Every structure is written in C-alpha cells, then in structure tokens.
Amino acid sequence: MGAARPTRASSAGVRKSMQSNKGRDTRPELALRRAAHALGLRYRVSVRPLPSVRRTADLVFTRAKIAVFLDGCFWHGCPEHHTVSKTNADYWAEKVVRNRERDLETDRLLAEAGWRVLRVWEHEDPAEAAVRVAELVRRRSPS
Numbered sequence: 600m601g602a603a604r605p606t607r608a609s610s611a612g613v614r615k616s617m618q619s620n621k622g623r624d625t626r627p628e629l630a631l632r633r634a635a636h637a638l639g640l641r642y643r644v645s646v647r648p649l650p651s652v653r654r655t656a657d658l659v660f661t662r663a664k665i666a667v668f669l670d671g672c673f674w675h676g677c678p679e680h681h682t683v684s685k686t687n688a689d690y691w692a693e694k695v696v697r698n699r700e701r702d703l704e705t706d707r708l709l710a711e712a713g714w715r716v717l718r719v720w721e722h723e724d725p726a727e728a729a730v731r732v733a734e735l736v737r738r739r740s741p742s
Contacts, residue, residue, distance in 0.1 A: 627721040628657055628669050634729035640736060642667075648714055654705045658732070663739040664714045667732055668705075671721050674698055680722055715739060 623645045635642065635658065643659040648666040656666035672680035676695040684691035706716045717735055719728040 623655075623657070625669075625671075625721075627671075627725070630725035631667075631669055631719060631728055631732075632658065634725040635732055638729055638733045640729070640733055648709055649712055652705070652708055654701075654708075660736050660740075662741060663736050665717060665732075665736055665739060666709055666714055667717045667719060668702070669719045669721060670702070675702060675720075677720050677722065679720075 632642075632644065640660075643661060645655050645657065646659050647654060648656050648659055648661075648664075657669045658667035659665070660667075670677070673682065674695065675681075675698050681695070702718070706718075709716050715735065717732060719731075
C-alpha cells in the first residue's frame with residue numbers, strides 16, 4: 600500500500616465532521632443485525648474474513664464462509680442515491696472511485712479463498728436484506 604494521503608478537509612469544522620463518521624455500529628448496520636438476529640442468524644461483527652487481508656466485513660458467517668458488507672450510499676457510490684459533494688468535489692469523487700475499486704478487489708480476494716460476498720446498500724430495507732442473508736447462509740451452511 601502507498602503512503603497515507605493527507606486530509607483535505609476544507610475547514611476545521613469539516614475535518615471534525617469527517618472524523619465523527621462511525622466505522623461500525625451505524626444505524627443501518629444495527630438495523631440489519633437486529634433483523635438477521637430475529638431470523639435466528641448468529642454471526643460475528645466487524646471482523647476480517649481473511650486475517651491476512653485488511654478488510655473488515657460487517658457480518659461474518661464463518662462456517663458458511665459468507666461476508667456481508669453494508670455499503671453507504673455516499674461512500675460507495677450508490678447508483679440510486681449517491682450525491683456529488685459541493686465542496687472538494689474532486690477529492691470525494693476520487694475517494695468513491697478508490698472505495699469501489701477496493702470493494703471489487705475485496706470481493707475477488709474473498710471469492711478466491713472460497714468465500715461468498717453479499718453487499719447490501721444502506722438504503723435497503725433491513726428486513727428484506729436479512730432475508731437475502733438468511734437464504735444464502737442456509738444454502739451454504741454445512742449440514
């Protein structure tokens with residue numbers, strides 16, 4: 600990996616706002632976890648499916664080898680809800696492109712290791728997403 604890029608926050612207030620973005624336990628994550636748990640699913644939270652790869656999945660079903668990522672519409676460039684930043688637009692556009700490239704690489708690395716990746720957008724209904732997760736887990740779980 601390359602050197603860390605310097606922060607390009609346009610002001611101290613923007614920098615503080617950026618730093619307050621949570622990396623886990625967001626409202627959409629908690630809703631998905633509650634819905635999955637209500638369906639009887641048990642999972643690990645915020646772990647690396649492949650310890651040697653610095654990528655953390657939101658829900659991990661170790662035995663079924665399923666990694667679930669809940670992607671934010673802004674951060675991952677949702678085709679339906681992504682908005683273009685009004686300030687520092689070039690930086691944010693590049694950031695989203697890098698995030699999407701990393702997502703594709705993560706999916707590839709996990710698939711090569713025998714994992715199945717399921718990506719859920721933050722705007723999706725958590726109950727419906729949990730049903731998709733449950734169906735996949737039940738298909739892949741060892742009997």
